[in-house]
Amino acid sequence: MGGLWCPGWRRVVLCGWRCGHPGSSTRVVERAEPRLRPGRSGTGGAERGLRRLGTWKRPSPAGQLAVQPPRRPKSTNPFTRAQEEDWRRRNKTVLTYVAAAAVGMLGASYAAVPLYRLYCQTTGLGGSAVAGHGSDQIENMVPVKDRIIKVTFNADVHASLQWNFRPQQTEIYVVPGETALAFYKAKNPTDKPVIGISTYNVVPFEAGQYFNKIQCFCFEEQRLNPQEEVDMPVFFYIDPEFAEDPRMVNVDLITLSYTFFEAKEGYKLPVPGYN
Amino acid sequence: MSTAMNFGSKSFQPRPPDKGSFPLDHFGECKSFKEKFMKCLRDNNFENALCRNESKEYLECRMERQLMAQEPLEKLGFGDLIDGKSETKTQV
Numbered sequence: 026m027g028g029l030w031c032p033g034w035r036r037v038v039l040c041g042w043r044c045g046h047p048g049s050s051t052r053v054v055e056r057a058e059p060r061l062r063p064g065r066s067g068t069g070g071a072e073r074g075l076r077r078l079g080t081w082k083r084p085s086p087a088g089q090l091a092v093q094p095p096r097r098p099k100s101t102n103p104f105t106r107a108q109e110e111d112w113r114r115r116n117k118t119v120l121t122y123v124a125a126a127a128v129g130m131l132g133a134s135y136a137a138v139p140l141y142r143l144y145c146q147t148t149g150l151g152g153s154a155v156a157g158h159g160s161d162q163i164e165n166m167v168p169v170k171d172r173i174i175k176v177t178f179n180a181d182v183h184a185s186l187q188w189n190f191r192p193q194q195t196e197i198y199v200v201p202g203e204t205a206l207a208f209y210k211a212k213n214p215t216d217k218p219v220i221g222i223s224t225y226n227v228v229p230f231e232a233g234q235y236f237n238k239i240q241c242f243c244f245e246e247q248r249l250n251p252q253e254e255v256d257m258p259v260f261f262y263i264d265p266e267f268a269e270d271p272r273m274v275n276v277d278l279i280t281l282s283y284t285f286f287e288a289k290e291g292y293k294l295p296v297p298g299y300n
Numbered sequence: 301m302s303t304a305m306n307f308g309s310k311s312f313q314p315r316p317p318d319k320g321s322f323p324l325d326h327f328g329e330c331k332s333f334k335e336k337f338m339k340c341l342r343d344n345n346f347e348n349a350l351c352r353n354e355s356k357e358y359l360e361c362r363m364e365r366q367l368m369a370q371e372p373l374e375k376l377g378f379g380d381l382i383d384g385k386s387e388t389k390t391q392v
Binding site for chain 1: 318
């Protein structure tokens with residue numbers, strides 16, 4: 026502790042005086058020597074005060090209120106004092122428990138992220154809270170024949186990719202619950218093999234959750250040799266629940282747009298979902 | 301495409317296809333089936349319901365040539381077409 030000034034003669038004097046009066050309260054001592062304050066703060070007690078005599082230090086020039094006196098029991102009666110000490114001890118225990126709970130909550134909130142990821146992996150929900158679209162659903166779904174939806178196709182290419190990529194049909198009319206096939210065509214006009222990888226987007230946004238692709242050509246590297254032209258199919262369906270969603274009542278047009286990017290060698294595109 | 305401006309709203313999450321990706325038909329083995337399907341679409345004003353037979357045939361071609369994993373046709377939504385092509389033709 027910096028600033029500690031313990032003159033030897035004062036310590037001897039005080040120790041002698043205090044040792045002679047073990048039962049008296051420390052309050053008497055501090056009233057007699059108002060300018061001296063114990064260096065360490067803490068709960069008072071006659072015995073503890075005795076032990077801390079070596080830490081008496083000069084009062085700071087800033088004021089005598091700079092250092093708080095140690096907390097001492099409010100009563101002189103030894104029974105109530107013991108009870109107060111007991112309460113104090115219990116308060117400390119409760120405070121410790123509360124602090125531990127707060128730290129535990131903080132830790133749990135950090136641990137929740139990998140735990141949720143683990144949960145998704147084991148249950149196979151893959152990041153979406155909606156239950157997966159199993160193939161048995163395709164088997165049993167009934168087309169909603171009175172709701173015709175126009176699906177238009179869009180094709181984009183990133184500026185650095187020199188493919189000619191376009192859809193082979195501008196639109197197709199489907200009903201929810203019916204599987205449909207559509208084609209895109211891609212040509213590599215350069216003299217070098219090029220690897221592309223694509224992603225897709227569905228507008229309007231809310232209809233995108235009903236748009237299920239059974240098989241397509243996205244998210245995997247597709248290699249085109251020089252001067253090669255291929256057909257790229259997309260096999261999809263619109264979930265029959267689309268017809269029952271009140272928000273989709275006015276939706277008659279869905280646009281599916283694919284964008285191709287160039288895949289660099291050794292570059293792994295993050296596949297959507299928790300893999 | 302979702303722009304960066306929409307900070308609060310949800311962005312589109314692309315989902316991987318259920319059965320993965322089609323291998324590319326480099327040799328054009330099923331090109332004739334595709335041409336039949338596209339012709340059917342153009343003739344029928346791009347209505348998918350009328351050309352489901354042709355799409356079924358295209359997928360069967362792919363499955364035969366190892367360009368697609370073998371799947372029973374019911375699981376691809378063609379359950380009604382397997383029972384006889386003549387029935388669906390009369391529905392049309």
